[in-house]
Amino acid sequence: MTDGTRVRATDVHYAYPDADREALAGASLEVAAGEIHALMGGNGAGKTTLLRLIAGLRDPDAGRIEVDGGTPADGEPVVGFAPENPKNGFFAETVEKEVAFFPSNRGLAVTERVEAALDAMDVDHLHDRMPLSLSGGEQRMVSIASVLAGDPAVLALDEPTTHLHRHAEAHLGSVLSDLDRTVLLSTHDADFAFEFADTVSVVQDGSIARTGPPREVLGDLEFLAGAGIRAPGIVEWADRRGLDPVPASIEAAAELDVEPEVD
Amino acid sequence: MPVLEADSLSVRTADGTRLLDEVDLAVHEDETVLLCGGPGAGKSLLAKALTGVLRRRENLEIEGSIRRDGEVGLVFQHPEVQLVRRNVRHDVAFGLENRGVDREAMENAIERHAARLDASELLDRNVDELSRGETTLVAILGVLVTDPELLVLDEPLAPLDGYNAGLVLDAIDHLRSRGTSVVIAEHDLRDLLGRGDRVVLLDDGRVSDRGDPRSLAPALRETGVKLPFPTELALERGARGREVPIGTDD
Numbered sequence: 001m002t003d004g005t006r007v008r009a010t011d012v013h014y015a016y017p018d019a020d021r022e023a024l025a026g027a028s029l030e031v032a033a034g035e036i037h038a039l040m041g042g043n044g045a046g047k048t049t050l051l052r053l054i055a056g057l058r059d060p061d062a063g064r065i066e067v068d069g070g071t072p073a074d075g076e077p078v079v080g081f082a083p084e085n086p087k088n089g090f091f092a093e094t095v096e097k098e099v100a101f102f103p104s105n106r107g108l109a110v111t112e113r114v115e116a117a118l119d120a121m122d123v124d125h126l127h128d129r130m131p132l133s134l135s136g137g138e139q140r141m142v143s144i145a146s147v148l149a150g151d152p153a154v155l156a157l158d159e160p161t162t163h164l165h166r167h168a169e170a171h172l173g174s175v176l177s178d179l180d181r182t183v184l185l186s187t188h189d190a191d192f193a194f195e196f197a198d199t200v201s202v203v204q205d206g207s208i209a210r211t212g213p214p215r216e217v218l219g220d221l222e223f224l225a226g227a228g229i230r231a232p233g234i235v236e237w238a239d240r241r242g243l244d245p246v247p248a249s250i251e252a253a254a255e256l257d258v259e260p261e262v263d
Numbered sequence: 264m265p266v267l268e269a270d271s272l273s274v275r276t277a278d279g280t281r282l283l284d285e286v287d288l289a290v291h292e293d294e295t296v297l298l299c300g301g302p303g304a305g306k307s308l309l310a311k312a313l314t315g316v317l318r319r320r321e322n323l324e325i326e327g328s329i330r331r332d333g334e335v336g337l338v339f340q341h342p343e344v345q346l347v348r349r350n351v352r353h354d355v356a357f358g359l360e361n362r363g364v365d366r367e368a369m370e371n372a373i374e375r376h377a378a379r380l381d382a383s384e385l386l387d388r389n390v391d392e393l394s395r396g397e398t399t400l401v402a403i404l405g406v407l408v409t410d411p412e413l414l415v416l417d418e419p420l421a422p423l424d425g426y427n428a429g430l431v432l433d434a435i436d437h438l439r440s441r442g443t444s445v446v447i448a449e450h451d452l453r454d455l456l457g458r459g460d461r462v463v464l465l466d467d468g469r470v471s472d473r474g475d476p477r478s479l480a481p482a483l484r485e486t487g488v489k490l491p492f493p494t495e496l497a498l499e500r501g502a503r504g505r506e507v508p509i510g511t512d513d
Contacts, residue, residue, distance in 0.1 A: 041424070042424040042425075042426055042427075043394050043395045043396065043422075043423065043424045043426075043427050044394060084422070085341075134303070135302045135303035135304075135307070136302070136307070136340070136418070137301070137302030137303070137450070138302050138303055159422060162421050162422055163302075163418065163421055163450070164302075164450075165301050165302060165450045165486070165487035165488060165489065166484075166487040166488065166489050167301070168301075168302060168487065169489075188422070188423065188424050188425075191453075191492075224425075225425075228424045228425050228426040228427075229424065229425055230424070230425035230428065232492075233453065233492025233493075233495070234492055236492065237492045237493060237496070250492070250495055250496055250499050251499065253496055253499075254499040254500050
């Protein structure tokens, strides 16, 4: 693909064995190189399934998935997948060994990649800890570090903000923004997507209902309610006050001449 | 009179690593307490310790005392692990069967509590057909039918979309309105700050601060606990005390 599109899913269908309906029913998606692309939607809409197919963990029943022009099954370029529940991906007795697995498999400089990934995710102090003994938030950062260490062309992150507190979430957003690679993530956290995503796609009933910039998609309260998505706090706040456009950040909102609220 | 009182509660691993350190905590009747803190602060562990489930963990050493006045129920962070039967009605009956409740009383309790949680239509479903919010709701129902004095919820909203989070928040509001004491371990208070009577802030296994949600809001923000946008905005503007809103609709 030479048009700047790194991931392209075209009319993808997939049904889990014994399921009475398709998890993906004609999903089409384009992810631009270097962008943070957030998949949003209700529980069961098909976000995780789409991520798994793009990561090559399952093959579509119909339709096509291309990463840099090849299918995920071709092997290169690599899509690194971090599961929603980090425990489901852990197998090693130390964080260091866990994070070393992916770069080792790819024949990369393991020590350098592990150190860089742990440092980037701010978890180098957990080097010798057992992954399963970590808190939920710590496990999340280690899980993403283990993907980052493999130097994949695309990071596919399933609900990466779950269990993260605000500082860790902001740190994650800033790390992902600074990476020179494509990030496709699913999230229920509209605040995170509003602040850090370049593009938001909303998955509904197994297909993409809408794609656009966060301000456009996450600013449409009526659409979000129908899609089971909780609107960003700043959008709800601006809507109650009739503010248009929505301030870009809490700092920008604090500068506005709007009466403070007291309950 | 507290429904639960923990004195100098400490939890250590077998190799001596301190996970909770001399925690004192009382939960009173009709009170909702929010356990908060950063990653690894110990809020989830404390939630479990309060219910007694840690006593079965051989690799942990527990010191101090916990006094419970009546039943204490726990809904886990991944509530699917506590649904043990295929059919929702049978699953919800599990706790009552273990207590030797006769069938008619059991059926009545299940129907009554399900109606109050607006969950009656779930009773004849299979547990593997439930959405995530419905799974949490059924786990809450399974505990609620045993008439606990205190219900402990471990990160009940983390993986939920707007619709499913609404189901669980409605259930929490119902518990509060019927006078059940509730303890919620959470780092995301965007929908919960205004529902708490008291906040206990943990740091590295110790209680670092405690108080009402409004007065603790600055410390919560500092720690990285997620707060409603109006609360965050007021704090950003330097508001303190009574000037700080704690709901989402301010």
